Amino acid sequence: MPRVIGIDPGTVSIDVCGIDDGHTYLDRSWPSAEALADLDSFTAYLRSGGEPDLVAGPSGYGLPVRRAAEATDLELRLAFLAGPGEAGGIGGLRGLARRLAAAGLPLIFTPGVIHLDSVPRHRKLNRVDLGTADKLCAAVLGVFEQSRRRGHGPDGASFVLVELGGAFTAGIAVSNGRVVDGVGGSSGPIGWRAAGALDAEVAFLAGEVTKATLFGGGVLSIRADATVAGADRMAMDAYLEGAIKMVHQLLVSAPAANEVLLSGRLAAHPEVRGRIGDALARVAAVRPLSGFATIAKQGAQ
Incomplete structure (x- = not known):
């Protein structure tokens, strides 16, 4: 089997998960700023278990x-949507x-979610962010995990994924x-660090x-x-x-989903899990x- 690596570039951390012959051989998380400041060490880690056959890279x-x-320069600009000299975001x-x-x-x-033919065109109107590439990777992990746990094929998986990221x-x-369907972080409810969708x-x-x-503009900004x-x-x-309302919104598109x-x-936050579960x-x-994986976030797996 091929040796493959997934990279999840988050606001707080960049996570790496590697699989070789069905077994996890890379499993690590770096603070984002640290990984971006020492790309030689980051690249060396990706090769530390042997030359990979495929790397699912940071895709914005x-x-x-x-x-x-x-990939062309235009495609990279569209993927990462960062203007010249822009210091915000995950630089x-x-x-x-x-x-x-x-x-x-x-x-x-x-x-990302917006690129999928399985998402009807009318759900893409006036949208860029329906879910970034790493969020889509987490959803694919959800299909794998639910199918394995319930003993059915991938086409039997129905759920709503709620990604509660560091931002x-x-x-x-x-x-x-x-x-x-999808609700992207920049077009959805308030996040831990980010404001979510802005009133026009x-x-x-x-x-x-x-x-x-x-x-x-998120939870941490308000608390401060x-x-x-x-x-x-x-x-x-x-x-x-906001997260609970989002689930109800997405159930309109997936009424058969019986798991969140x-x-x-x-x-993993006790209050977050408890209150969402109760609601x-x-x-x-x-x-x-x-x-x-033990360490790497779901988007890297």
């Missing part, structure tokens, strides 16, 4: 499956992708093994919306504002209620997306 908002060596991801490809690694870019909250609807009038009043704007009375509880209520799978950094108890079973 995604591209139709493409070898990194064949350096496009450079990381270029560096890995230049190092001779068999890197490919993978799609963004996102969701993906899967019906009969096919991704049919808020964007107008702001005058300028930068990448840094998209990565702020000493002028807001009861900020901690208000921020947590907004965060959890929680993934991402905040999925959705009459709708679907809520369970963590466990995967098979």
